[in-house]
Amino acid sequence: MALTEKDVRYVAELAHLELTEEEIRRFLPQLDSVLQYVQKLNELDTARVEPMAQVTLAEAGNPPLRTDQARRGLTQDEALGNSPEQGGGCFKVPKVIERE
Amino acid sequence: MELTNLSISAIQDLLTRRQASAEEVACAHLDAIQQKDAAVRAYLAVAGERAIEQARAMDRRLAAGEPLGPLAGVPMAVKDVILIRGLPNTCASKMLENFTAPYSATAVERLEQAGAIVLGKTNCDEFAMGSSTENSAFFPTRNPHDLARVPGGSSGGSAAAVAARMATVALGSDTGGSIRQPAMFCGVVGMMGTYGRVSRYGLVAFASSLDHIGPFARSVRDVARVLSVLAGGDPLDSTSAVVPVPDYEATLEGSVQGFKVGVPEEYFKGLSPEIGDNIQKGIDVLKTLGCEIVSIRLPHTEYAIACYYIICTAEASSNLARYDGARYGFRAGEYSGLRDMYKKTRDRGFGAEVKRRIMLGTYVLSSGYYDAYYLKAQKVRALIARDFVEAFDEVDAIVTPTSPIPPFKLGERVDDPLQMYLADIYTVTASLAGIPGISVPCGKTRGHPPLPVGMQILTRHFDEARLLQLAYAFEKAGGFEISA
Numbered sequence: 185m186a187l188t189e190k191d192v193r194y195v196a197e198l199a200h201l202e203l204t205e206e207e208i209r210r211f212l213p214q215l216d217s218v219l220q221y222v223q224k225l226n227e228l229d230t231a232r233v234e235p236m237a238q239v240t241l242a243e244a245g246n247p248p249l250r251t252d253q254a255r256r257g258l259t260q261d262e263a264l265g266n267s268p269e270q271g272g273g274c275f276k277v278p279k280v281i282e283r284e
Numbered sequence: 285m286e287l288t289n290l291s292i293s294a295i296q297d298l299l300t301r302r303q304a305s306a307e308e309v310a311c312a313h314l315d316a317i318q319q320k321d322a323a324v325r326a327y328l329a330v331a332g333e334r335a336i337e338q339a340r341a342m343d344r345r346l347a348a349g350e351p352l353g354p355l356a357g358v359p360m361a362v363k364d365v366i367l368i369r370g371l372p373n374t375c376a377s378k379m380l381e382n383f384t385a386p387y388s389a390t391a392v393e394r395l396e397q398a399g400a401i402v403l404g405k406t407n408c409d410e411f412a413m414g415s416s417t418e419n420s421a422f423f424p425t426r427n428p429h430d431l432a433r434v435p436g437g438s439s440g441g442s443a444a445a446v447a448a449r450m451a452t453v454a455l456g457s458d459t460g461g462s463i464r465q466p467a468m469f470c471g472v473v474g475m476m477g478t479y480g481r482v483s484r485y486g487l488v489a490f491a492s493s494l495d496h497i498g499p500f501a502r503s504v505r506d507v508a509r510v511l512s513v514l515a516g517g518d519p520l521d522s523t524s525a526v527v528p529v530p531d532y533e534a535t536l537e538g539s540v541q542g543f544k545v546g547v548p549e550e551y552f553k554g555l556s557p558e559i560g561d562n563i564q565k566g567i568d569v570l571k572t573l574g575c576e577i578v579s580i581r582l583p584h585t586e587y588a589i590a591c592y593y594i595i596c597t598a599e600a601s602s603n604l605a606r607y608d609g610a611r612y613g614f615r616a617g618e619y620s621g622l623r624d625m626y627k628k629t630r631d632r633g634f635g636a637e638v639k640r641r642i643m644l645g646t647y648v649l650s651s652g653y654y655d656a657y658y659l660k661a662q663k664v665r666a667l668i669a670r671d672f673v674e675a676f677d678e679v680d681a682i683v684t685p686t687s688p689i690p691p692f693k694l695g696e697r698v699d700d701p702l703q704m705y706l707a708d709i710y711t712v713t714a715s716l717a718g719i720p721g722i723s724v725p726c727g728k729t730r731g732h733p734p735l736p737v738g739m740q741i742l743t744r745h746f747d748e749a750r751l752l753q754l755a756y757a758f759e760k761a762g763g764f765e766i767s768a
Binding site for chain 1: 525527594746
């Protein structure tokens, strides 16, 4: 196994996932087997290959730019409609900056 | 008259001859859902009142002699990752359990504009991640051909609804096979157009360089009709292609005599022998239609799963960063501070497969690993796409099995994510290359009960017309009935 429990905890931290101990134990071999498997790509010499980030199609041309014109978006009520907590027309979140 | 077993044009005949109203057609489907869906569980939410209202409005327009849209009165199911204003959109996740869509996807607007009646939102793997619909946070959907088996995924609910006559057509999304594979498993037709052919505005993003919206139906003709309405550029989706849309139905009946059809050797290794036999019979049908069958090579096929699962998890980890409990969706009940709120919300809100993919994607994008995994995968993607470009220099279309395995039993594969991923081998390649693909029924296995086998047809970018023409000729000549 190449992946360690420490790696799993570190990646979970990066991904803002608070995994339980049980999840960490379960995910470690599963993630490891997938990461071992994808090493397969190293069999290919890609030194002279340009990476393909997106399907680019000649027929589709350049994406057209729309005119810079204001259009109706969501109203404040619509935008707040799905929020877990709101107040004063804003999304409410826990305090980010502590006062001295 | 069985109103739930009709094609689009048969429904429209009834409506124009006043032999049935749109309301009767919609109600027959709502009744079918009432009767059958306790066992199949294709729907997460049924929009009965809304559907009846839409149908009544259609009947009033009919009575007033207004012209009918191409989908007038056609009952439709929509995968629960595609927004419909005012209806819930859960993505089969606890994270969005109480989310109501504030706007509609362009795809839905176009279909409704053409007269389609939305019956409800269908079950799927959570955030469209999976191949069996077992990853739904709410319940698994069952295959109408054998309730002990999965309907495929991730658009399993849409495929099952169409197969079980609980909708005439349905919308799904396809990132690595999520329309084509459940179409095979449920014995219906499912199609993904060229990347950009159909607007994705209002589709909840999973892997943006791979996501598509596409139709399910019980015939190639109905799929062609729906795609004609769906396709075309959209100012609200800058990745949608502004390329003229032909009337796909108008060219369906053209002869396929002389079509060169490629059969890639790589797609006939390691598959269930019964599926191989059925596809071989399907290829023989194409021969009788006058197609020239050519053996071809797609040499990078064996790298496609590794390539796909790096790219799709990387994109997913980025796209799903938005679910943080701040602006919409689930928020954990107890936390201390903002960062803790994010972490607890995401741990409680996401299911196991979504977390695994976020973890994989975060890992392959993390500092020190980006070049080895993500950049490498993008380069291999270019090689896979080039395989197809070279193949299409020689042939007009490529045929393959849709999946190497028949529908499997619930629970049979859930504990081994890698094994589940490997079964996507025949569908992820077209997704990586951005070419269109369809799955059409191609016989059944010999088991009890017999299970559907599907043949996948692929063509060049924006050559959906020829793809549908070949699929239509095949369906007609093969006589593979669609039943469940």
